Amino acid sequence: MSIYWNHRVKTLSPYIPGEQPQKGGFIKLNTNENPYPPSPKVIEAIQKALGAALRLYPDPGCTELRAAIAQRYGVMPEQVFAGNGSDEVLAFAFAAFFEPAGENQKALPILFPDITYSFYPVYAQLWDIPFTPVPLAADFSITIADYTRASGGMVIPNPNAPTGRALSRSDLVSLLRFYAQEGEGTCGRVVLVDEAYAAFGGDLEAAPLIQEHPNLLTVHTLSKAAALAGLRVGFAIGNRELIQGLCRVRDAFNSYTLDRLAQAGATAAILDAPYYAEVNRKVIATRNRVSAALLGLGYEVIPSQANFLFIRSRQSRGIQFFTFLREQGILVRHFNKPRIADFLRVSIGTDEEMDRFLGVCESYRA
Numbered sequence: 351m352s353i354y355w356n357h358r359v360k361t362l363s364p365y366i367p368g369e370q371p372q373k374g375g376f377i378k379l380n381t382n383e384n385p386y387p388p389s390p391k392v393i394e395a396i397q398k399a400l401g402a403a404l405r406l407y408p409d410p411g412c413t414e415l416r417a418a419i420a421q422r423y424g425v426m427p428e429q430v431f432a433g434n435g436s437d438e439v440l441a442f443a444f445a446a447f448f449e450p451a452g453e454n455q456k457a458l459p460i461l462f463p464d465i466t467y468s469f470y471p472v473y474a475q476l477w478d479i480p481f482t483p484v485p486l487a488a489d490f491s492i493t494i495a496d497y498t499r500a501s502g503g504m505v506i507p508n509p510n511a512p513t514g515r516a517l518s519r520s521d522l523v524s525l526l527r528f529y530a531q532e533g534e535g536t537c538g539r540v541v542l543v544d545e546a547y548a549a550f551g552g553d554l555e556a557a558p559l560i561q562e563h564p565n566l567l568t569v570h571t572l573s574k575a576a577a578l579a580g581l582r583v584g585f586a587i588g589n590r591e592l593i594q595g596l597c598r599v600r601d602a603f604n605s606y607t608l609d610r611l612a613q614a615g616a617t618a619a620i621l622d623a624p625y626y627a628e629v630n631r632k633v634i635a636t637r638n639r640v641s642a643a644l645l646g647l648g649y650e651v652i653p654s655q656a657n658f659l660f661i662r663s664r665q666s667r668g669i670q671f672f673t674f675l676r677e678q679g680i681l682v683r684h685f686n687k688p689r690i691a692d693f694l695r696v697s698i699g700t701d702e703e704m705d706r707f708l709g710v711c712e713s714y715r716a
């Protein structure tokens with residue numbers, strides 16, 4: 351604590367990101383990065399953008415990038431917002447669409463699962479938005495009936511993190527219809543669908559639904575499926591009014607959130623769909639193989655549609671399993687939280703990395 355901190359900063363509980371070891375030597379399966387490199391076209395585009403033009407500010411509207419995204423998803427550029435990682439896009443969306451308690455006595459809590467991306471409660475706290483965590487079922491699936499009640503909106507990653515479980519298209523449409531009804535608060539109720547991992551699922555992408563559901567905002571990242579966690583690019587797709595809301599927040603904060611190199615690289619990544627289809631086909635195949643192998647070894651494995659597995663040793667506490675893996679040079683993620691403290695989230699690496707991981711899991715059980 352510092353006397354220089356204001357009340358907001360004193361009462362925050364910031365998000366703690368996964369460890370990024372500065373020395374090599376680890377098999378790094380802890381932050382859901384893609385184990386394969388980005389498309390060579392991305393590197394070329396960034397190299398081309400490296401030059402005297404860096405003296406100039408970047409395009410604040412990210413015009414080329416938004417046009418590429420619009421084409422890829424079959425929407426209009428006005429229905430696309432780009433930002434500095436999906437974390438920033440999510441932070442702006444919370445600020446734009448959910449009602450803070452301090453300003454409105456009638457503000458209803460927003461809803462999201464009790465087990466989900468741990469940044470959501472941090473954003474809610476940052477913007478003073480009341481929230482109610484909604485318990486997942488015992489098997490970590492979402493019961494949509496739990497969300498059809500008075501609220502200020504909802505947030506859901508699809509597939510969910512860190513469980514990897516997905517919500518079906520028909521369940522999502524039911525929620526969108528329910529949330530489209532007149533809310534009791536002062537603003538319409540937005541459903542934020544965080545699709546950070548959707549590319550690793552089956553037919554999960556909800557962006558086409560924005561044409562019929564003006565209360566839907568899908569949020570995307572290039573950190574996972576596009577193997578560009580180091581570039582920090584995310585985007586959102588939704589109806590024009592939602593996108594304008596995001597622009598209003600951004601332009602009250604920092605007009606140039608995406609630099610020239612990021613815009614060039616991200617545009618090339620979006621345009622090179624064939625390269626990424628192949629990369630992510632490999633990630634999915636490895637995930638399915640490792641999942642089956644772990645089940646064979648007697649571990650509990652939650653069915654995953656993402657680029658990670660949520661697993662539990664039936665013989666030991668999560669922290670012990672985590673420590674054992676770390677001692678063997680394998681870094682995974684452990685969340686010391688109710689209901690999931692005995693689980694570990696394991697990102698999918700290359701086949702060689704996962705074979706090494708499976709070998710360690712086999713020796714642990716023995």
Ligand code: PMP
Nearest residue numbers: 435436437467511546571573584
């Ligand atoms: N949403 C979810 C569910 C995530 O797991 C992550 C990665 N930590 C993000 C959003 C943020 O991704 P980024 O800021 O790298 O785009």
